[in-house]
Structures are given as C-alpha cells and as structure tokens.
Amino acid sequence: MTMLSERQQLSYIAAQAADARLNVELETEGMTLNIGPQHPATHGTLRIIARLDGEQVIWAEPSAGYMHRGYEKLTEVRTFPQVTALINRIDWLGSFANEVPFILAAEQLMEIEAPPRAQHIRTILFELSRIANVSLFLGDLGVQMGAVTPVFMAFRDREYVLNLIEGATGGRFHPNFDRIGGLKDDLPKGWLDETRQVMKKLRNFCDEIEDLLFGNEIFQSRTRGIGVIPADVARQYGLSGANLRASGVDWDLRRDQKLPLAYDKVDFRVWTHPDGDSWARCWIRLQEVREATKIVDQLIETLPPGPVMTKVPRIIKVPEGEAWVSTENPLGEMGYYVVSKGGLGPFRVKIRSASFNNISITPWVLKGVYVPDIITILASLYFILGDIDR
Amino acid sequence: MMNLALEIPYWGQSLLRVLGGIGAVLLPAGTIVYLFLFKMMSFMQSRLGPMEAGPFGSMQLLAEVGKWLQKEDIIPENADAKIYKIAPIIVLVSTFLLVVVVPFGPDAVFTNFSAGVFYALAIGSVSVIGILVAGWSSANKYSLLGGLRAAGQLIAYELPMVLAVVGVVIQAGSMNLQDIVVAQNSGSIFGWDGVGFPFVLTQFVGFLIFMIAVQAELTQVPFDMPIAESELVSGYMTEYSGFRFLIFFIGEFATAGVFAFIASVLFLGGWGIPFSWFGWESLDAVDNWMNIVGPIIMLTKMLVLTGIIMWVRFSYPRFREDQLQRFAWKVLIPLSLANIAVTAILKVAI
Amino acid sequence: MPKVPGLVKGLGVTMGTLFRTVKNGADTIQYPHAKEAPPVRARGVIALREDNCTACMLCARSCPDWCIYIEGHKQLAPPRRAGGKPRQVNHLDRFDIDYALCMYCGICVEVCPFDALFWSPEYEYSEPRIADLLHDKDKLGEWMETVPEAPELEAGAEKKK
Numbered sequence: 001m002t003m004l005s006e007r008q009q010l011s012y013i014a015a016q017a018a019d020a021r022l023n024v025e026l027e028t029e030g031m032t033l034n035i036g037p038q039h040p041a042t043h044g045t046l047r048i049i050a051r052l053d054g055e056q057v058i059w060a061e062p063s064a065g066y067m068h069r070g071y072e073k074l075t076e077v078r079t080f081p082q083v084t085a086l087i088n089r090i091d092w093l094g095s096f097a098n099e100v101p102f103i104l105a106a107e108q109l110m111e112i113e114a115p116p117r118a119q120h121i122r123t124i125l126f127e128l129s130r131i132a133n134v135s136l137f138l139g140d141l142g143v144q145m146g147a148v149t150p151v152f153m154a155f156r157d158r159e160y161v162l163n164l165i166e167g168a169t170g171g172r173f174h175p176n177f178d179r180i181g182g183l184k185d186d187l188p189k190g191w192l193d194e195t196r197q198v199m200k201k202l203r204n205f206c207d208e209i210e211d212l213l214f215g216n217e218i219f220q221s222r223t224r225g226i227g228v229i230p231a232d233v234a235r236q237y238g239l240s241g242a243n244l245r246a247s248g249v250d251w252d253l254r255r256d257q258k259l260p261l262a263y264d265k266v267d268f269r270v271w272t273h274p275d276g277d278s279w280a281r282c283w284i285r286l287q288e289v290r291e292a293t294k295i296v297d298q299l300i301e302t303l304p305p306g307p308v309m310t311k312v313p314r315i316i317k318v319p320e321g322e323a324w325v326s327t328e329n330p331l332g333e334m335g336y337y338v339v340s341k342g343g344l345g346p347f348r349v350k351i352r353s354a355s356f357n358n359i360s361i362t363p364w365v366l367k368g369v370y371v372p373d374i375i376t377i378l379a380s381l382y383f384i385l386g387d388i389d390r
Numbered sequence: 391m392m393n394l395a396l397e398i399p400y401w402g403q404s405l406l407r408v409l410g411g412i413g414a415v416l417l418p419a420g421t422i423v424y425l426f427l428f429k430m431m432s433f434m435q436s437r438l439g440p441m442e443a444g445p446f447g448s449m450q451l452l453a454e455v456g457k458w459l460q461k462e463d464i465i466p467e468n469a470d471a472k473i474y475k476i477a478p479i480i481v482l483v484s485t486f487l488l489v490v491v492v493p494f495g496p497d498a499v500f501t502n503f504s505a506g507v508f509y510a511l512a513i514g515s516v517s518v519i520g521i522l523v524a525g526w527s528s529a530n531k532y533s534l535l536g537g538l539r540a541a542g543q544l545i546a547y548e549l550p551m552v553l554a555v556v557g558v559v560i561q562a563g564s565m566n567l568q569d570i571v572v573a574q575n576s577g578s579i580f581g582w583d584g585v586g587f588p589f590v591l592t593q594f595v596g597f598l599i600f601m602i603a604v605q606a607e608l609t610q611v612p613f614d615m616p617i618a619e620s621e622l623v624s625g626y627m628t629e630y631s632g633f634r635f636l637i638f639f640i641g642e643f644a645t646a647g648v649f650a651f652i653a654s655v656l657f658l659g660g661w662g663i664p665f666s667w668f669g670w671e672s673l674d675a676v677d678n679w680m681n682i683v684g685p686i687i688m689l690t691k692m693l694v695l696t697g698i699i700m701w702v703r704f705s706y707p708r709f710r711e712d713q714l715q716r717f718a719w720k721v722l723i724p725l726s727l728a729n730i731a732v733t734a735i736l737k738v739a740i
Numbered sequence: 741m742p743k744v745p746g747l748v749k750g751l752g753v754t755m756g757t758l759f760r761t762v763k764n765g766a767d768t769i770q771y772p773h774a775k776e777a778p779p780v781r782a783r784g785v786i787a788l789r790e791d792n793c794t795a796c797m798l799c800a801r802s803c804p805d806w807c808i809y810i811e812g813h814k815q816l817a818p819p820r821r822a823g824g825k826p827r828q829v830n831h832l833d834r835f836d837i838d839y840a841l842c843m844y845c846g847i848c849v850e851v852c853p854f855d856a857l858f859w860s861p862e863y864e865y866s867e868p869r870i871a872d873l874l875h876d877k878d879k880l881g882e883w884m885e886t887v888p889e890a891p892e893l894e895a896g897a898e899k900k901k
Binding site: 031033039040055142143144145146147148149152153156212213216218219221222370371372373374375 | 431434435436437531532535611612614615618619620621622623704705706707708709710711712713
C-alpha cells in the first residue's frame with residue numbers, strides 16, 4: 001500500500017466526502033406502505049405490504065387471513081344441509097354459485113342426479129349470481145379509479161338481479177336453495193317473465209358502462225398495458241376464470257367439463273383476450289355479463305317441465321368415498337374436495353376458492369408499478385375477501 | 391348620477407367589503423355543495439340525494455356543518471401539532487385573498503389592483519403551501535404521498551394557467567380585471583356590438599386550457615390524485631377530522647367558486663352586460679343598478695362553470711400522477727405557448 | 741360516421757341519467773316514507789304457530805348455529821272422546837329464537853314436521869340492543885299474521901306431494 005502525502009490524503013478525503021454527500025442527495029430511502037388491512041381499495045381486510053421507492057413498488061406481498069372464518073373446519077361438524085347454508089358465505093356476492101359444486105360433489109358420492117328441470121334452474125341461478133357478482137365488479141372498477149357514478153349504476157341494476165334471486169329462493173345474498181338431489185322449491189309464477197325483462201336491463205347496463213367507463217380515454221390509459229400477465233405465468237400461478245382468459249388461455253369449465261348442469265344445451269361464446277393486461281381482464285368480465293344474460297335467456301326458453309327433486313331420504317347420509325367437483329364460478333375455478341365416511345356430515349372438505357389463487361400472483365405482477373396501479377391491478381384481478389380467507 | 395360608493399363612510403365601506411368577501415366565498419361554496427355535490431351528483435346516479443333536512447334537503451349542509459363541529463379535533467401523536475393546526479387555515483385564507491381582486495360590478499369591487507391578474511395567480515398558489523404542510527405534518531405515509539403529489543401537480547398546472555391568462559392580458563392590454571371586463575363588454579365583433587366581445591371567442595384554446603388547469607388546481611376528478619380516496623385513503627386530509635376537515639372541505643368548494651369567478655371575468659365578460667345595450671360609453675357611465683345585477687350575473691356564470699367542473703368530476707375516472715405531469719408539460723404548456731404567440735402576432739398585425 | 745370520443749360519451753351518459761331521473765323519478769325509494777314490498781318468499785323473520793309445535797326439538801338440533809331455545813314438558817290433556825283416557829301431550833314452555841345469531845338459512849322451517857314454523861317477509865324488527873333480538877314465542881306468534889300464502893308455481897312445475 002502506497003503512502004499518500006498529506007495533501008493527497010486531504011484531497012482524497014474531500015473527494016470522498018463530496019461523493020458521500022452526493023450519494024446522500026441521490027439515494028432515496030425506501031418506504032414500506034401498508035395497504036390494508038383497513039383500506040378503501042381492499043374491499044375487506046386484505047393487506048398488501050408494499051416496499052416503495054418514491055411511488056414505485058419494488059416489492060409487494062399480500063397478507064391474507066384477517067377474515068379467516070375456518071369454513072373447512074366448520075364443515076366437519078355440520079350435517080350436509082347445514083354445510084350448504086355455511087358455504088353460501090364464501091363468495092358473498094355470487095353465493096348461489098358456491099353451493100353448486102358442493103352439492104354436485106355430494107350427489108356424485110350418492111350416485112344420484114338432479115332432474116333436468118332442477119339442472120336448468122340451477123344453471124339459471126348460477127348465471128344470475130355471476131351477473132350479480134360481476135356487475136358489481138364493473139361498478140367497483142370505477143370507484144377504484146375515482147369515477148363515482150358507475151358504482152351507483154351497478155348497484156341500481158344489480159338490485160334487479162338480487163330481487164330475482166330473492167323472489168325465487170327467498171334470500172337476496174344467501175339463497176341456500178340448492179339441495180342434494182335437486183332444489184328446495186320450484187320457481188314462483190311470473191318469475192320467468194320478470195327475468196326476461198331484467199336481462200334486457202342488464203344488457204342496457206353493460207352498454208352504459210361501456211360508454212361511461214370502458215370507452216373513456218382516461219380509463220384506457222389507466223388500464224392498457226398495466227399489470228400484464230403472460231399466459232404461461234398465469235398458468236403457473238394457478239389463475240383461473242376471467243383472469244386466465246384475459247391472458248389468452250381459452251379455458252372455461254362451463255364448456256370444457258361434463259357436469260349435470262344445462263350448459264351443454266345453450267350456445268355461448270367464451271371470450272378471450274390476447275393482451276393479459278388490466279384492460280383485458282375488465283373487458284372480458286364485461287363480455288361475460290353480456291354472455292351470461294344470453295345464457296339465461298336461452299335457458300328460460302327451453303325450461304323443461306317436471307319435478308325439481310329426486311327421491312332422497314329425509315335424513316341424508318352420504319356413502320363413503322371422495323369426490324372432487326369444480327365449476328366456473330364468477331371469480332374463477334371453485335372446487336370442493338369432499339371426503340365422506342358415511343356419516344351425516346362430511347369428514348373433510350377442501351375448498352379451492354378462486355380468489356386465493358388469483359391474488360397469489362400479486363407479488364409478481366405488482367413489481368415495478370406505481371402506487372395508483374396497485375389499485376387498478378387489484379381491482380382488475382377482482383377478489384372477494386371471503387373467497388380468499390374462507 | 392351619484393356614485394354609490396361615495397355615500398357610504400369609510401368604515402361602512404370596509405364593513406361592506408369584509409361581509410361581501412365572506413359572502414363571496416361562502417355563498418358560492420354552499421350553493422355548489424348543495425346544487426352539484428348533493429343534487430346533481432345524486433340525479434346523475436338516479437337517486438334523490440339528501441331529502442330529510444329542510445325542503446328537498448336544502449338544510450343538509452347546515453346539518454353536516456353541525457355534525458363536523460361536534461366531532462373531536464384529533465391530532466396524531468407524532469404530528470407537528472402547530473403546523474398541523476395551521477394548514478387548513480392557510481388553504482382557506484388563500485381563497486379569501488383570491489376573491490379580493492374579483493370585480494362584481496362597476497363599483498362593487500373589494501380592491502382595484504392594476505395588476506389584478508398577476509396577484510390572483512400568485513395568491514392562488516398559496517394554498518399549495520397549506521396542502522403540502524398538511525401532508526407533511528400529519529406524520530402519515532398516505533398524507534405524505536398525497537401532499538407530495540399535490541405539490542407536484544399544483545405547481546405543474548400553475549404554469550399552463552398563467553400562460554393561458556397571458557393571451558387574455560395581451561388582448562385586453564391590461565392586467566386589471568376591471569379593465570378586462572370593460573374591454574369585453576365595450577368591444578364589438580366586426581363592428582357588431584350586440585353581445586360585446588367576450589374573449590372566449592378568440593381565446594377559446596386559452597379558455598379550455600384555463601378550465602383544465604382549474605380542474606387540476608382544485609384537485610377534482612380526473613386530477614384528484616392528491617386525495618385519491620381509493621389509493622391514499624384521503625391524501626393530505628387523511629388525519630384531519632372535525633372542523634379542520636370542514637375548513638378543508640369549504641376551502642375546496644369555495645376555491646372552485648372563486649376560480650370560476652375569475653374564469654368568467656377573464657373569458658365570459660364578468661359582471662357586465664354589453665355596454666351598447668344601454669348606450670354606456672365607459673366604465674363611469676355604467677348605471678348604479680349594475681352593482682346589484684352584476685353580482686347576480688357573476689353568480690350565474692360561476693354556477694355554469696362550476697357545473698361543468700362538477701359534471702366532469704362525476705363522470706370521469708382519474709389519471710395517474712405521471713400521466714398528469716406528462717399531460718401538463720407535453721400538451722398544455724406547449725399549447726398555451728403557441729396560443730400566446732398566435733395572439734401576440736394577431737394583436738400586432740391587426 | 742366519425743367516432744365520438746369516449747370522454748364526450750361518458751358526459752352524455754351521466755347527463756342522460758340526470759334527465760331521466762328528473763323526468764321519471766329516481767330508482768331509489770325514500771325508505772321510511774315509502775316501502776318496497778319484499779317478494780312472497782323473502783326470508784324476513786321466522787313466525788311460530790304455537791298450537792302446532794310439539795317441542796320435538798328437530799329445528800333446534802338442525803340449526804347450524806344453535807340459535808333456537810326450546811323447553812317443554814309433558815302433561816295430560818283431556819281425552820278426545822268422552823270416556824276415553826286422558827292423552828299425553830308435549831306442552832311448549834319456551835320457544836326463543838336469537839335473531840342476533842340466526843343466519844336466515846331456513847333449515848328449521850324446512851325440517852319442521854308439524855308445520856309450526858313459517859317464513860314471513862316482515863323485516864322491520866331491529867332493536868337498539870343486541871340482547872333484545874332474542875324473541876320469545878309470543879312475539880314469534882304475532883308474526884304469524886304476516887305470513888303470506890305460498891305462491892303459485894311457474895308453468896311446468898310439478899305439485900309437491
């Protein structure tokens with residue numbers, strides 16, 4: 001090591017000090033921002049821990065579980081009819097859709113099948129709950145981006161759908177209408193005519209939302225090219241439903257799977273979008289609402305006569321066995337793995353809910369985006385807290 | 391004809407000015423909140439809005455004020471208490487200072503600055519300080535982000551606003567707001583003086599830029615990232631409660647009213663009606679009753695302009711911060727500079 | 741036809757809604773002044789027909805969150821025919837439903853073998869104190885009046901046996 005002269009040494013120190021000062025000025029200190037658990041954008045209690053550099057996210061992770069209600073454990077100490085009432089509450093916006101896969105799994109174990117009329121009505125209610133769920137998403141999308149009006153339109157027109165569900169099942173949010181072997185009751189008189197009119201209103205609502213929100217240049221600049229998820233990444237993270245279709249994967253359990261539901265009797269289009277960005281996810285959902293109204297219209301026309309309940313014993317005991325049934329729920333693939341030991345209730349139920357997998361991609365997709373984009377990406381991924389935490 | 395102002399002693403004039411100033415700030419704020427925030431927004435969302443307090447909910451605002459006044463004035467433990475308390479007052483005071491230069495009639499003016507435009511634009515940006523210190527002193531990350539966004543945004547949009555006004559100043563040949571009003575109402579379009587000569591006709595680009603900049607200055611949607619309730623909870627106002635929040639709230643809508651006043655003075659002919667209708671030659675010849683009619687005309691124009699501001703607010707989603715800056719620096723500022731150049735060339739040529 | 745910018749279209753939608761609201765009135769209902777009639781099947785509140793109840797406890801046992809409390813005792817009732825033996829009947833002492841716990845699933849109404857429980861669309865029974873939501877059999881009996889007739893079924897439906 002060469003010795004420096006005093007003068008050299010001093011200048012060296014001065015240069016170092018200058019460098020240091022420069023670094024102090026340029027180096028920005030990161031900030032950890034807790035988005036949630038109580039935050040307007042997380043529709044519930046999801047917490048996103050984001051490490052920020054200025055307004056840019058360098059690391060983000062979702063922290064779920066603030067609303068864990070332990071449904072998988074609860075089902076073990078409930079009888080089969082009671083479980084149906086409980087699992088209504090998983091995805092609370094499209095609750096009828098929660099019942100269907102569970103009931104189908106139980107029916108599979110009992111080796112019975114609902115009569116065709118019951119299958120039809122099940123499918124109609126399934127699609128109605130999809131509309132109720134996704135139309136609120138369309139309105140909520142506006143609120144997450146600062147537009148206040150779409151959400152009121154969504155609530156207004158969703159109310160008609162909820163009235164339909166209430167008119168048929170008795171429950172606006174938690175129908176508890178599906179039974180092993182069929183349905184609790186048939187439809188009340190005049191319900192089908194009302195449904196036809198509401199479907200017209202809903203298509204009108206879709207046009208309005210498209211004019212108000214989707215056609216808006218500001219909205220497009222906020223969503224196009226933001227939060228791009230390529231198809232292979234989407235598959236690896238286990239995305240499903242509209243999020244996966246928005247990445248260009250043509251995958252829809254309604255069409256691809258043979259289940260005792262009436263989807264094979266209607267023709268509908270499965271929309272996909274090649275972009276995989278926030279815009280694509282929103283747009284796919286808008287088209288899905290339209291498609292769902294068309295499915296409901298077709299099913300109403302072809303509703304077969306007959307009973308809505310097969311013969312089942314009054315006290316239901318499901319024979320020993322295991323069954324896995326998943327359906328294309330409003331949020332994505334929702335499945336129940338039901339294990340029965342021949343008792344009154346299931347031995348174990350594993351619930352695969354769509355939102356839990358859908359938000360698992362957030363650390364990947366939020367890297368490098370700005371704080372406002374966190375909100376749009378979360379909004380476009382569309383999760384429901386009950387569906388994440390169960 | 392006696393001049394109205396001469397009949398009143400000085401203390402009376404001062405009292406009138408103070409009362410008028412308070413009225414000119416609070417009356418528009420209340421009207422805007424009731425008419426647009428409560429009613430227009432509700433009707434646009436196919437609901438009726440508040441209906442219980444007073445006939446058609448007209449007393450709702452008073453009820454809300456009462457509610458806010460009862461609430462606890464919470465100051466966060468780590469907040470810089472002194473600055474935290476002052477911040478909303480800075481915002482409101484800047485609004486009061488802003489209204490001082492706006493002329494409401496031939497004699498109904500608070501002050502008659504010869505550099506009125508300059509003063510208004512300078513004072514208008516004082517509220518930035520209030521917002522910035524509110525965001526900083528709250529000791530909250532959301533507030534900090536909101537305050538910083540507000541500072542960046544308000545400064546960025548100050549510039550196109552000033553540049554848009556320059557066109558008007560060139561055309562009127564004066565920076566006095568009263569002179570600008572007179573120039574618009576005594577002017578004529580190719581010899582026809584039926585509607586005077588409101589500058590919005592020639593300065594349409596300037597008017598558009600000014601209104602966009604006002605929208606941004608007021609942090610209304612689509613430029614409301616400093617508040618951004620879905621991202622930053624409530625931006626710089628997150629920690630405020632009770633009457634300090636009320637002051638922010640009043641400040642927001644009062645400033646909307648005052649900026650609309652200024653816009654109507656600069657572009658829409660202010661308090662005046664075309665002078666040719668009554669054969670007035672100059673400002674001194676204007677009849678005294680204009681001191682009563684003038685404020686009403688101003689209020690009407692203000693309501694039309696704030697109506698447009700609010701209409702946009704209730705219809706649009708918001709920009710992202712960087713898009714907003716890009717829009718200001720890459721679109722609005724070049725456009726307003728071009729506007730100035732064209733105005734200046736035409737002014738010299740014609 | 742030139743494309744209308746989305747910004748202008750959006751303004752048109754909100755203004756259109758404004759005019760429609762002015763012309764046709766709002767889609768909302770001013771609740772305490774006007775009320776919306778819930779559908780016939782709406783699950784508003786559970787009403788009890790006390791005479792039919794035999795305190796068999798089926799509903800209490802099938803309730804998913806155990807919010808029904810039943811107490812009863814056996815007693816002798818006068819014979820049906822003159823000269824017969826006195827019958828033994830179950831008398832209902834207590835029938836409480838805790839509406840703070842109730843999930844409104846309707847399982848109790850469904851399992852009741854003697855048609856003692858009914859759904860009523862009545863919904864205005866909120867209480868300021870949560871403990872007051874525990875309603876006894878007298879209160880549940882009052883709601884019997886609001887129980888509507890079961891609706892007719894849609895065409896093609898089979899009558900229940």
